[in-house]
Amino acid sequence: MAELTYRDAVAAGIAQEMERDERVVFLGEDVAAAGGVFKATVGLLDKFGPKRVRDCPISEQAILGAAMGAAMTGLRPIAEIMFSDFLAVCWDIVANEIAKSRYMTNGQISLPLVIRTANGAGSRFGAQHSQAVENWAMMIPGIKVVAPAFPADVKGLLAAAVRDPDPVLFFEQKSLYSMKGEVPDGEYVDELGKAKVLRQGKDCTIVALASMVHKALDAAVILEKEHGIACTVIDLRSLVPLDTQTILGEVGKTGRLFTVEENPRLCGWGAEIVSIVAEECFWNLDAPIVRITTPHVPLPSADLLEDNTIPSVARIVREIRQKMDY
Amino acid sequence: MAELTYRDAVAAGIAQEMERDERVVFLGEDVAAAGGVFKATVGLLDKFGPKRVRDCPISEQAILGAAMGAAMTGLRPIAEIMFSDFLAVCWDIVANEIAKSRYMTNGQISLPLVIRTANGAGSRFGAQHSQAVENWAMMIPGIKVVAPAFPADVKGLLAAAVRDPDPVLFFEQKSLYSMKGEVPDGEYVDELGKAKVLRQGKDCTIVALASMVHKALDAAVILEKEHGIACTVIDLRSLVPLDTQTILGEVGKTGRLFTVEENPRLCGWGAEIVSIVAEECFWNLDAPIVRITTPHVPLPSADLLEDNTIPSVARIVREIRQKMDY
Amino acid sequence: MKSATNKKSPAPPAIEIGRETKSELYRLQLELRYCEKRAYDLFLQNLIKGTSHLSLGQEAIAAAFGVAMRPDDWTFCTYRGHAHTLARGASMEGVLGELMGRQCGLLGGKGGSMHLTDVAKGAMGSYAIIGAHLPVAAGAAWSAQYRGTEQVAVCFFGDGTTNIGAFHEALNFAAVWKLPVVYVCENNLYMEYTPISEVTAVEHPAADRASAYGLPSIIVDGNDADAVFKIASDALAKARAGGGPSLIEAMTYRHSGHSRADPGKYRPEGELEQWLLRDPLVMYRDRLLKEGFNEPTLKDMESIAMGKVDAATATAKASPLPSIDDIEKNVWADGGAAWRN
């Protein structure tokens, strides 16, 4: 086990797959010579050369379209969209083309490709560079959706995404890029669609994703220590496929569910999970299900405002404590 | 009261507002000389002239961008995006620009504009021309979302949308364009954010939108007649603002909630409503909440396949009947 | 009536077209014409639902490329893609069956008229959202370049498509990466119901923009299969040789409305009639006769083509409907649609 940053785990995951499989190519804006604006792809150009690691014009539709065309003709492209907010400028290629091609052609077209993108808030970048848009992708049938919270998962899930025969949208949490963690050495491949129970408690279940996993874990410690509330914390890791068995199993045990989402409130992934639990786990529920989300507003940029908009550890603790008093 | 088609109610609503207010202008592809591919805007060019009713190139970003620039400088544009699926090619302008501008500028920029678009399935147009994407819009803070089911609502809510000081995405159901209904004569303006209870029953509450309202109503008749199940049917009419009071009130009475959604399953508006009810109306619930949706697949085109993909009256009846046996 | 001009074009390539090739070009144009007409009849009989966009009048372009391309080249088409798909050798019953929503359809009834695809024949999909397939074609070309296969991607689209952003991104991208892709704009003078000249800042929506991507301006008479064949062969050879992309504007006209729903009333009186005088099939037949093909040979070809269409129609009509189980198939590579465990 080596200690790697989340950012270096990205490069490690890509490198592992490029070494293994010559069909894996990588393209994006400023990703090659500059190693990416988040420095998550440093060294790849040197290692694999300009034929496989390519800088692109500011043409997101062309970048994803090219990845799609290459994937359907035998390559396994990894494309970077610098900030997940920019998925909006190429949303047609994601939602209408990549996600639908296999189905529309009744299985003729395969698109083994990965779209990596930096997601989420916390850097004071303002409303157009800070969104958590994993629910945009979850809504669309035909694309898998992954969002790791730890460096090891970054490497293992990225490798799994590259090997997956279906298109995967891989959300990297930009506020976690400098986080360090143990990452298995050598070839390491994880499995898509498996949530992880990071902590077990009898009182309630918290489901979280990416940056919110860390906040949920911190909140759980405080809730236990200071308020005697024992929480189970589930890191979803992927939204599609969704590990409903783990969720239903854990909620079944605690009878209480809280979701912690960075996305704005309406139609977030938490709502989907609530709807599954409210249908399939209803009789095991002891109390209302509560979603803790960013309010339904665009993100403000000033430190004070941003910090008080996305769910904080303090807010998670407060809301769970209040609601557990029911 | 005159009997108008849903399609003619569109033209009537636009005409009413253009007559009243010279700042109202209308642009889109094939909307002027041809009167729109769905013939929903026939006659407007003749009535208001080429300065106010304008045909555009196939440039959806330019169309919505132009509407936005015009709105912030004093006009009140209505822009047509021919099929709602095409919102994907201009999603940045909708989600990142139009929806966020007022907030990011702390209220300096106002965008009184309406985006009209033909939404939904039932015409054998295939996966790229049949989507119900109202949840794409509902996810984004800063834009209102309206989807009428009846000709009168088309006229009244379209007028309300034009007069609203905020941007509104107005989803017209393409399968309903030839549906006829009574529409109030003369100036008629409705109110955004009010759901309508179309039918009241003691056993369960069905929440539906647009095309699904008609299916829910038909299902309710059958459920009552053939199975003795009395349903309340709510037509949401608008997703943002969302009339949660009406929903919570009605669910409070019946203790049972079903949503009927045309969108594919994941993160549909029904999930959001379930999450609100499961938090705020939990203690009044008598049984699991059930969402009846299109399965999470792109839409197939053949008659048989399309008809069996979107929720049918028969399926609504079947699911509600089965679940009411709990 | 605008006609094709060569004013800005490079000297036509010195390709001589042999008799066998000419025969192929005629055969293919016939099949495309008859099959499209059949599709129209089947609409009228309500056997085809939804929408459909015919290429009647534009067949010379699809046919010429179909003949000029290598079997392992790739075609990318629009919703107006029946002809281009057939021109790559996709089966007629596969096409008609798909339009009728039958099991024998190329897509088993999943896609419909606007998404015809036959990967085995190199027909890599029909795309119904304007512009989307231009970058996708660039990607296929990149894959060929990367693997050194000398395959070429050919991407067809209309005049109206030149005004959408994806056109611009794809052309620049292809030019910078010197990709083996041929972009073919079929200028039929209309984007749906609107004359292209009313919504475009230049006279030739593709050719007048080629220089924005460092490419030569190429305009060809899209109703002359030989002329298109020559230009196509040249562009394909250039791409195969590593010379990068081409952008070709082929001037043509559709005889029918934009789609099934459209009677084409917005056209000025007499315009269609003038273009019918330049019907690619009529012109080509006349030329073949002048060049020594004899009437019985041509008649034979015509009845063979019609027979093929009739047989395909019968097969497609006899094909069962798809199964409801298909709805939840083929979202994923494992054949299913599961999003959860």
Next chain:
Amino acid sequence: MKSATNKKSPAPPAIEIGRETKSELYRLQLELRYCEKRAYDLFLQNLIKGTSHLSLGQEAIAAAFGVAMRPDDWTFCTYRGHAHTLARGASMEGVLGELMGRQCGLLGGKGGSMHLTDVAKGAMGSYAIIGAHLPVAAGAAWSAQYRGTEQVAVCFFGDGTTNIGAFHEALNFAAVWKLPVVYVCENNLYMEYTPISEVTAVEHPAADRASAYGLPSIIVDGNDADAVFKIASDALAKARAGGGPSLIEAMTYRHSGHSRADPGKYRPEGELEQWLLRDPLVMYRDRLLKEGFNEPTLKDMESIAMGKVDAATATAKASPLPSIDDIEKNVWADGGAAWRN
């Protein structure tokens, strides 16, 4: 080092620039320069968070347009928009305050560096997603045209922006509708860290594409405020007179990195140094001296500008932080954020 060329440009307009105007041009360039430098200092002191994109080296363009525009004209800028916003008369404390996330900020801390806006001064927003504001500017121009106000929209963007779809759509749209909008491409040779020449099919990313929209190709030395002022005045007059849009490529160079995070290491050695010799402020000062302005006058102007920046800094620093209540304000016109009843 690429330098500005006029080879494809029309003859420069015969505008004579008066002494007062020259003085204005110098004053504005000074203020932009000093304020940007101050912004940089405040980063280093960690008083400004997030990202920030400075215009150091590119001030002549913003200043020249600022002086040439009518007060009721509209500016649309990018994330690199401090200078353009200030050039319209937005208050310096409003700009610095916003960068520092203070209540006195132009956006009350809601938007930050990348979204500076001052509607009262005609600064209609800074847009951080490449290309988006080009169609928005066209829309404002449409509104002016519709209402007959003779206002003009001016839209600034970088060389890298010419490769995104929205650029293409906006230019064609503006040209077809003959809108009073001036598109100004500031070609500083880089899109972030990548040389523009590596990702663009033509040498001049804007000017070499003007013909694709039926527009003349215009290249100007973006480091020469007088030259830009002349071209700007001409384009604004043309737009006001109903002559439609212009596309101007101004050759320039940024002295600092792309953003706060960027040390600019990708630049070839000596490149920056050569461009520093063409620093727009140094060149302009030299010219003013040659044209009879005297040293004390210039020194005065410089200390006045610096004083203004100092005062604004002090005000901004003294301004309170925004209130947490602001988070749920101004989503809607009613001032609130309610999505439900």
